[in-house]
Amino acid sequence: MKRRDFLLYGGSTILGGFAAVQAAYGATAANRGKKRILLVGTGSRGSGFWGKNVLEKFGDQVEFVGLCDSNPGRVAYAKGLMGATCPVSTNFDELLSAVKPDMVIVTTPDAFHHEYIIKGLKFGADVVTEKPMTTDEKKCQAILDAEKKAKGKLIVGFNYRYIASFTRLKEMLQEKQIGKVTSVDFHWYLNTSHGADYFRRWHAFRKFSGTLLVHKATHHFDLLNWLIDSDPVEVFAYGDLEHYGKNNAFRHTNCRSCPHKEKCRFSYDITKESGNMKLYVANEHYDGYLRDACVWRKEIDIFDKMGAVIKYANNVQVTYSLTTYSPFEGWHIAFNGTKGRLEAWEDIPWLNKVEVSQDQLHALQMSQEIEKDVSKYNQIIRMLNFQKHEEILVPKLRSGHGGGDIKLQTRIFKDPTAPDPLGHAAGSRDGAMSILIGIAARKSIDEKRPIKIANLTDLVPQPVRITKT
Ligand SMILES: NC(=O)c1ccc[n+]([C@@H]2O[C@H](COP(=O)([O-])OP(=O)(O)OC[C@H]3O[C@@H](n4cnc5c(N)ncnc54)[C@H](O)[C@@H]3O)[C@@H](O)[C@H]2O)c1
Incomplete structure (x- = not known):
């Protein structure tokens, strides 16, 4: 070390x-x-x-x-x-x-x-x-x-597999409601609050996080693998760092002592968060880790915009992107099939009314409080070829990563042998296949060539996922 x-x-x-x-x-x-x-x-x-x-x-x-x-x-x-x-x-x-x-x-x-x-x-x-x-x-x-x-x-x-919209999509795809899936578009938008936070912490260095193609996108690639129900075979990607890191006129070590804090739109006042003061600031003298480090540090070496094309063993092709400085936080996914299309999204401001600020949104996502109001819904649009579109409503929860956190823990600690018809439980093969897409994408960006998943480990990509967990 x-x-x-x-x-x-x-x-x-x-x-x-x-x-x-x-x-x-x-x-x-x-x-x-x-x-x-x-x-x-x-x-x-x-x-x-x-x-x-x-x-x-x-x-x-x-x-x-x-x-x-x-x-x-x-x-x-x-x-x-x-x-x-x-x-x-x-x-x-x-x-x-x-x-x-x-x-x-x-x-x-x-x-x-x-x-x-x-x-x-x-x-x-x-x-x-x-x-x-x-x-x-x-x-x-x-x-x-x-x-x-x-x-x-x-x-x-x-x-994330347990988030209601993704669980419902899994059911609809398993029922082949749009025939055979041929391609998927998946776009994830991190906003200037949550997105910026990755550039303040250890995540900003690839030696710790493997870049956000691994750290963050592992969630998204796992969802894709699970929903498409096949293994990835090849990845081609582009990415760059052109917003955070070296891309600013001023910088400092961290926000607390920063002479530029008045003019910096990304300044983070950790002193207002007593939990983070006790967890991180009170213990920084032991290891030098600054939780409010500057997002403009020149040494930051992860990408802040990323795009990848992924080819699956069952011939599905995916177009994926991850943005880290979007004015809003949300995602959009669409499945194109031989009989129609499924489309879903969350928190795209002009597609649904956002009731909270972007900072509140991130706090809610990390919170483990049980949400009282389940009267809100996300939509899934199903449009079969030559027919009108239909709207399917799915309950919308924000806290604990869309309600996924508590469901995951209930399975692990309380009910590990409960029936699992949609295969929510994830084992090492799932863990591997999701990071291998991110690792391949990172390699593809570095080496400017498509990367085959089979060349990375001894796992052999299968047209239908092996679901042993
Ligand atoms: N599933 C999710 O939605 C989700 C959400 C947040 C974090 N995470 C994951 O949780 C993990 C921790 O993230 P975090 O936000 O708590 O980070 P953190 O920085 O708050 O905590 C990491 C802890 O690990 C300690 N540590 C560092 N190096 C160590 C080492 N070599 N040996 C032992 N301890 C070491 C640090 O001192 C620190 O206390 C990450 O892998 C992250 O991806 C997952």
């Missing part, structure tokens, strides 16, 4: 005595019959969605037996925030052998997922990893190899 990476995310300190932990904790928790979880990466997603939220909603099924993070201050804070009583450490290996979990949950930055997935699988635990499964093809192959030899299984946290 280079010194800069070490400062951002390095270090290893044992907090507390392991012998005592091993003796006292390992035994008592096992006797309670709950799933025993070790979580690594206690940042926003780890301490919140997979931490506090899991304890609140599934505390009768699961128990945290260890929390690990490379930042000793953050892991200690996360324990209090979650209301957990388990040991915390910056040393994953020692914690793993001391607390002997049934399940490891991995919520570190993307480029480190593979280390913990592989260690968890080798130990014999089930592993749940946040998306993206990992960031390059070598790490992907290492994960697939580890899982082949493992007793436990790997689950990839694809919450």
Whole structure:
């Protein structure tokens, strides 16, 4: 690891005595019959969605037996925030052998997922990893190899499949309502609030996120693979960085101390957010990580506009784009079939009335509060050839990624064997196929040529997806 990476995310300190932990904790928790979880990466997603939220909603099924993070201050804070009583450490290996979990949950930055997935699988635990499964093809192959030899299984946290509009589209496509699908157009728009936030955080560097073609688009590529129900075979892409990063006249290290903050439209005042002050700012002296880093830093090396054409093994072709500085946040998808077309979207201002500001929208998407008002709907338009279009209404939820978060966790923690007629549950093959599109797209941009998915790992693309999870 280079010194800069070490400062951002390095270090290893044992907090507390392991012998005592091993003796006292390992035994008592096992006797309670709950799933025993070790979580690594206690940042926003780890301490919140997979931490506090899991304890609140599934505390009768699961128990945290260890929390690990490379930042000793953050892991200690996360324990209090979650209301957990388990040991915390910056040393994953020692914690793993001391607390002997049934399940490891991995919520570190993307480029480190593979280390913990592989260690968890080798130990014999089930592993749940946040998306993206990992960031390059070598790490992907290492994960697939580890899982082949493992007793436990790997689950990839694809919450977007559970969003009501995508679930309804899956049903309609499975019923072949528009005949055989031939092509798909999919466009995702990140706004100047949520989109900009990727350029403030570790995501801004490909060594941590693999670029947004992997970090963010893994969600979208997984949806495409699942909805088209086939594997990708070839990807050609273009991308560039021409809004954030070097593309501004002024810049600083971060917003708090910035001399340009009055005139910068992208200035972020973290001091107004007490949660982020406690989670990040209070612990930045341990690793130097600035949560409010400047979106104009010259070193930023990810793309901010991306477009890809993806060819599938069943001959479907997809046109995909991701924009990171759109004035609105939303998406649009259309399936062209031999008998007609399905079209759906969310939050395109002139197609439906947006009741909240763009900043509120992002806060709602990340929130895990159960939404009271389910009286709002998204539309799906079905238009069969030579007929009038019909409007299908789907309930619209915003919190917890369109209601997907809670459904994903219910399956993992409460009801893993519940019937799954649409195949919502995602395993390592799904995790791999989605990132391989992003990895191929990144390679295609770098090398200016189409990339074959079969040349990246030993996975052989299939005309019909293998759904083993
Ligand atoms: N599914 C979703 O919708 C969704 C939403 C948000 C985040 N995520 C995923 O969750 C993961 C975490 O994202 P986040 O927003 O919480 O980031 P974050 O920066 O808030 O948290 C990451 C944590 O990992 C720790 N860390 C860094 N390097 C480490 C290492 N080598 N070993 C152990 N700990 C390390 C950091 O100190 C930090 O506490 C990412 O993979 C991200 O893609 C998924």
